[in-house]
Amino acid sequence: xxxxxxxxxKQVDAFLQEIKDYSISFLSELDALPVKSASATFERLELxxxxxxxxNTLLQFRExxxxxxAGNSGPRNWGFVTGGATVPAIAGDWLTAVFDMNAAxxxxxxxxxxxxxxxxxxxxxxxxxxxxGCFVTGATMANFAGLAxxxxxxxxxxxxxxxxxxxxxxxSVKIISCTPHSSTIKSLAMLGFGRNAILKLSSLPEREAIDxxxxxxxxxxxxxxxxxxxxxxxxxxxxxxxxxxAIARLKQEYGxxxxxxxxxGAFAAxxxxxxxxxxxxxxxxxxxxxxxxxxxxxxxxxxxxxxxPQLQLDTFKNAGAAYPGDPAADFKYSNYTPxxxxxxxxxxxxxxxxxxxxxxxxxxxxxxxxxxRQLGTLIEKNDAFHLLAPVRLCVVCFTLNVADExxxxxxxxxxxxxxxGGKVMLTSTVYQxxxxxxxALVNWRTTENDLAIVWEEIKQxxxxxxxx
Numbered sequence: 262x263x264x265x266x267x268x269x270x271k272q273v274d275a276f277l278q279e280i281k282d283y284s285i286s287f288l289s290e291l292d293a294l295p296v297k298s299a300s301a302t303f304e305r306l307e308l309x310x311x312x313x314x315x316x317n318t319l320l321q322f323r324e325x326x327x328x329x330x331a332g333n334s335g336p337r338n339w340g341f342v343t344g345g346a347t348v349p350a351i352a353g354d355w356l357t358a359v360f361d362m363n364a365a366x367x368x369x370x371x372x373x374x375x376x377x378x379x380x381x382x383x384x385x386x387x388x389x390x391x392x393x394g395c396f397v398t399g400a401t402m403a404n405f406a407g408l409a410x411x412x413x414x415x416x417x418x419x420x421x422x423x424x425x426x427x428x429x430x431x432x433s434v435k436i437i438s439c440t441p442h443s444s445t446i447k448s449l450a451m452l453g454f455g456r457n458a459i460l461k462l463s464s465l466p467e468r469e470a471i472d473x474x475x476x477x478x479x480x481x482x483x484x485x486x487x488x489x490x491x492x493x494x495x496x497x498x499x500x501x502x503x504x505x506x507a508i509a510r511l512k513q514e515y516g517x518x519x520x521x522x523x524x525x526g527a528f529a530a531x532x533x534x535x536x537x538x539x540x541x542x543x544x545x546x547x548x549x550x551x552x553x554x555x556x557x558x559x560x561x562x563x564x565x566x567x568x569x570p571q572l573q574l575d576t577f578k579n580a581g582a583a584y585p586g587d588p589a590a591d592f593k594y595s596n597y598t599p600x601x602x603x604x605x606x607x608x609x610x611x612x613x614x615x616x617x618x619x620x621x622x623x624x625x626x627x628x629x630x631x632x633x634r635q636l637g638t639l640i641e642k643n644d645a646f647h648l649l650a651p652v653r654l655c656v657v658c659f660t661l662n663v664a665d666e667x668x669x670x671x672x673x674x675x676x677x678x679x680x681x682g683g684k685v686m687l688t689s690t691v692y693q694x695x696x697x698x699x700x701a702l703v704n705w706r707t708t709e710n711d712l713a714i715v716w717e718e719i720k721q722x723x724x725x726x727x728x729x
Contacts, residue, residue: 283323291706294332296331296683297338298330335706339700341497341688342497342701344554344558345557346559353558357608374611378610378614382610384619386530387530387536392568396563399553400442401448403563403564404444406565407565411547412454413575415518424575436449439470459491467693469496470496471493471503488515489518490517494529495523500656501653502538505539508541509542518546519546521542526538529654546567556622562606565598577596577597579593579596629704632707632709632712633657639716647660647662661723675698685718
């Protein structure tokens with residue numbers, strides 16, 4: 262063994278203690294760190310001929326990057342839909358690296374951990390056991406996997422094995438949706454459907470939810486044609502939900518494939534008051550749920566649930582000559598997901614679910630919703646702002662009360678000022694043609710004190726811009 266490797270192995274106890282101390286220091290300062298990293302330029306570090314060892318590398322990292330790290334997982338990162346990481350989830354992620362197990366293998370522990378975690382998640386969301394599930398890297402890959410299985414189903418309806426024969430064997434198809442996430446469009450591009458395959462039907466007035474009558478009219482006009490419908494269970498701008506129960510009834514009559522993007526909206530099922538939003542989702546053929554959002558586990562982790570394990574196997578089986586055997590008889594997750602080698606990303610979720618259970622997750626979700634509603638009320642009562650949509654769950658969508666031609670510049674300036682202030686991160690969007698700002702609350706650390714800090718900062722920065 263190389264001398265440097267031997268030295269690091271000999272000193273692993275002391276080195277991991279230093280890593281622990283550094284981690285504790287970072288976590289203890291998380292609330293005080295800038296929420297968004299400032300832009301920085303670095304002189305490129307060249308690959309050393311002789312390394313410096315583990316301990317000196319930590320020192321080099323701290324000196325080079327330490328002061329540029331941000332509180333991305335802190336309580337006031339309300340940009341995009343960004344969760345944090347609970348304490349047990351951090352432990353699970355750390356141990357995932359320590360164990361370094363390939364979760365594609367059929368070894369008892371990795372397989373048991375993932376299947377057990379999936380079962381607990383079904384219970385958390387109230388999904389029936391008919392849904393099998395597995396972990397992937399994020400909502401993009403979950404949508405990709407769900408739509409890949411849908412593509413295989415579409416082929417079977419037309420007498421084609423798409424996984425075997427390729428997309429050229431399919432005629433031109435359309436995927437029906439209303440307000441799909443960008444990752445759905447990206448998935449269609451990667452799957453060979455093409456971005457233009459999406460057909461966006463009109464929404465209900467002042468909503469992001471599909472007009473069921475318009476959907477039904479389309480289905481009637483194309484009866485007998487195999488179709489894929491992508492429904493939203495929580496849009497990114499306003500957390501709007503398509504009427505899943507009505508779509509489920511249409512599915513019974515028209516027999517389309519129903520894929521539901523419930524990346525963070527699925528967590529409405531944790532709180533009895535909001536569970537109705539997901540009525541009908543058990544009729545779905547595939548469902549995307551993200552873990553590194555409201556489940557608050559580290560990046561990257563999401564789940565794809567489906568009722569069609571055989572189609573899933575047909576889509577993803579690792580059928581090369583170097584891997585003999587019957588994939589259906591010899592279960593491995595690598596035959597059911599895009600990745601062959603797979604990090605044991607179920608372990609952080611397992612730790613957090615076992616540590617906190619359904620009640621704590623209900624508290625996390627409910628707390629974020631109540632704080633988001635409070636923020637919406639504050640915005641609604643302040644003449645400097647305009648609330649663009651009701652606060653349905655955890656996202657607040659608003660804009661500045663300025664002339665239409667000034668809105669884009671004003672929202673950009675406010676977001677820039679907030680970023681530079683470092684107390685909160687929000688993101689820009691466009692809602693029904695209006696330049697807007699989004700605040701998305703899904704972090705387990707967020708409190709009323711954070712809301713007070715953020716609201717004061719938003720008001721002050723907006724007032725300063727108005728003066729200019």
